[in-house]
Amino acid sequence: MTYGALERRPTPAMAAGWWVCQERAHSSSFSLTKSGGGLSLSRANIRRRTGRLSGPESSSTRLMASTTMRSRPGWTRLGRSCPSGGRGSSKNDCQGWRNGHGGDAQPSFPPSVVVAVKALACELPHDLGLPLSRFTIPELKREVVRQGLVASIGETTLWRWLTEDAIRPWRHRTWIFPRDPDFEAKAGRVLDLYAGIWDGHSLRSNEFVVSADEKTSIQARRRCHPTLAPQPASPMRVEHEYERRGAWAYLAAWDVHRARIFGRCEPTTGIQPFDRLVAQLMTKEPYSSAHRVFWVVDNGSSHRGRAATQRLRSQWPNLVLVHTPVHASWLNQVEIYFSVVQRKVLTPNDFPDLADLEGHLHAFETHYQTIARPFQWKFTRSSLKALLGKLQTNPLPKAA
Numbered sequence: 001m002t003y004g005a006l007e008r009r010p011t012p013a014m015a016a017g018w019w020v021c022q023e024r025a026h027s028s029s030f031s032l033t034k035s036g037g038g039l040s041l042s043r044a045n046i047r048r049r050t051g052r053l054s055g056p057e058s059s060s061t062r063l064m065a066s067t068t069m070r071s072r073p074g075w076t077r078l079g080r081s082c083p084s085g086g087r088g089s090s091k092n093d094c095q096g097w098r099n100g101h102g103g104d105a106q107p108s109f110p111p112s113v114v115v116a117v118k119a120l121a122c123e124l125p126h127d128l129g130l131p132l133s134r135f136t137i138p139e140l141k142r143e144v145v146r147q148g149l150v151a152s153i154g155e156t157t158l159w160r161w162l163t164e165d166a167i168r169p170w171r172h173r174t175w176i177f178p179r180d181p182d183f184e185a186k187a188g189r190v191l192d193l194y195a196g197i198w199d200g201h202s203l204r205s206n207e208f209v210v211s212a213d214e215k216t217s218i219q220a221r222r223r224c225h226p227t228l229a230p231q232p233a234s235p236m237r238v239e240h241e242y243e244r245r246g247a248w249a250y251l252a253a254w255d256v257h258r259a260r261i262f263g264r265c266e267p268t269t270g271i272q273p274f275d276r277l278v279a280q281l282m283t284k285e286p287y288s289s290a291h292r293v294f295w296v297v298d299n300g301s302s303h304r305g306r307a308a309t310q311r312l313r314s315q316w317p318n319l320v321l322v323h324t325p326v327h328a329s330w331l332n333q334v335e336i337y338f339s340v341v342q343r344k345v346l347t348p349n350d351f352p353d354l355a356d357l358e359g360h361l362h363a364f365e366t367h368y369q370t371i372a373r374p375f376q377w378k379f380t381r382s383s384l385k386a387l388l389g390k391l392q393t394n395p396l397p398k399a400a
Contacts, residue, residue: 109150114161116149121162121169135169178391180325187384190324190331193294194256194377204291211296211334212253212277212303214269215341218361220245220351227350238348246354250341250361251277253295254334259372261337261365265358274302275315282316294320298329336375340368 121140125132132139137155144150144158162168180186189198193209196202203209225239251273252263262281266273278295287293295312297303303312309321324331345364351357 109153109157113149117144117158117161118165118167120144120147120149121167134172137170140169176327178325178388179327183325183328184384184388186323186325187328187331188381189322190296191379191381191384193296193322194333195380196257198294206286206290207292207294208258208287208290209256209294209296210253210281210287211256211332212251212274213298213329213332213334213338214274214300214302215250215252215338216269217247218250218346218357219247219349220354220357221349222352223350227348236348238350242349245352248354248357248361249273250338252334252337253277253281254337256296256333257374259374260369261372263361263365265354265361269300269302271302271308271311275312278312278316278319282319290318292318292320294322296322296324296332298324298332299326331379333375333377337368 117140120143121135125135125139128143130139130143135143137158141153141155141158144153192198193203196209198207221242222245223239224241224243227239228237230236248265249267249269250263250265251269252261254261262277264273264277264280266276281287282293293316295303299305302308303321304323312319312321329335341361341364345360351360
């Protein structure tokens with residue numbers, strides 16, 4: 001017999017019997033008590049409220065028999081009302097129908113409980129005196145019951161409630177709070193350049209925007225056993241142990257609007273290695289004869305402050321150095337290129353020596369320029385204002 005075949009429409013006698021059973025089960029009405037300005041529910045009251053809210057809407061509720069559709073929540077047929085399959089008395093019908101809290105039936109909870117659980121999931125556990133760094137579903141379930149929000153609840157129900165509002169307390173992200181007091185002004189200039197604007201005017205056709213930075217300490221790791229190529233039902237196998245064969249500092253400059261990359265490997269970072277990268281680009285056309293070339297850089301020691309601006313401007317009069325705010329390297333587009341290099345060239349890291357590593361990096365530059373397109377940068381001044389608007393309640397401390 002199918003699940004749907006166990007359902008049938010209740011007769012008036014059945015409905016009357018159901019209300020008799022419900023009145024016996026819930027003879028004591030639940031109550032809400034004020035506690036500390038909020039509402040407090042006892043576990044017994046929660047059980048009674050849950051049972052009443054999960055019952056049928058009225059005695060005239062129609063139950064449609066079907067082999068494909070589930071029964072209404074709270075109506076689950078336990079079995080035939082009598083061994084012969086005929087209609088039983090209202091008493092038997094009352095015993096044959098149950099308010100389902102197991103199986104496929106889902107108990108109903110008042111909205112106030114759902115809201116309270118979601119609010120709890122948005123708290124830091126240590127603020128609640130718990131020795132946890134973050135909540136998981138089992139830990140959240142225990143805390144919900146401990147605080148008396150519910151008498152009992154399933155982990156699937158908790159997961160479903162949190163999913164409705166994309167609440168995932170078990171996940172975390174690291175970030176750096178903006179500390180530069182001139183964050184908006186400095187970031188706005190960079191975003192304007194990405195949009196082809198400087199000081200409120202569109203860039204000329206012979207003006208270029210370059211994003212530059214260093215990727216430090218790229219090791220050449222020689223594996224103790226040769227890497228095995230992937231096979232059917234077997235991924236690439238890379239030996240865990242390796243020998244360090246030295247490291248490069250990889251400096252790169254990315255033409256934001258023309259999708260061209262200029263890179264070089266140096267033993268270390270510093271003023272001279274960075275100046276060599278600048279010369280590598282500025283001596284080539286169309287940059288050498290450009291009206292202006294804007295270099296977007298972070299606040300690294302090799303290109304920080306007015307000293308770096310004056311040094312580079314004395315060597316290249318058409319070079320304009322533009323700094324990102326403190327702790328805002330994510331505004332530098334060359335970081336996207338570095339992430340591509342990390343995924344496509346350096347992982348897994350298996351290079352016998354520094355010469356081989358350098359050759360791979362330069363070979364990828366040539367390859368990437370044949371397929372690259374300008375990055376679809378979608379973070380604009382409007383996005384910046386929206387981001388800073390979220391942080392207005394927390395004043396930005398001055399940069400160190």
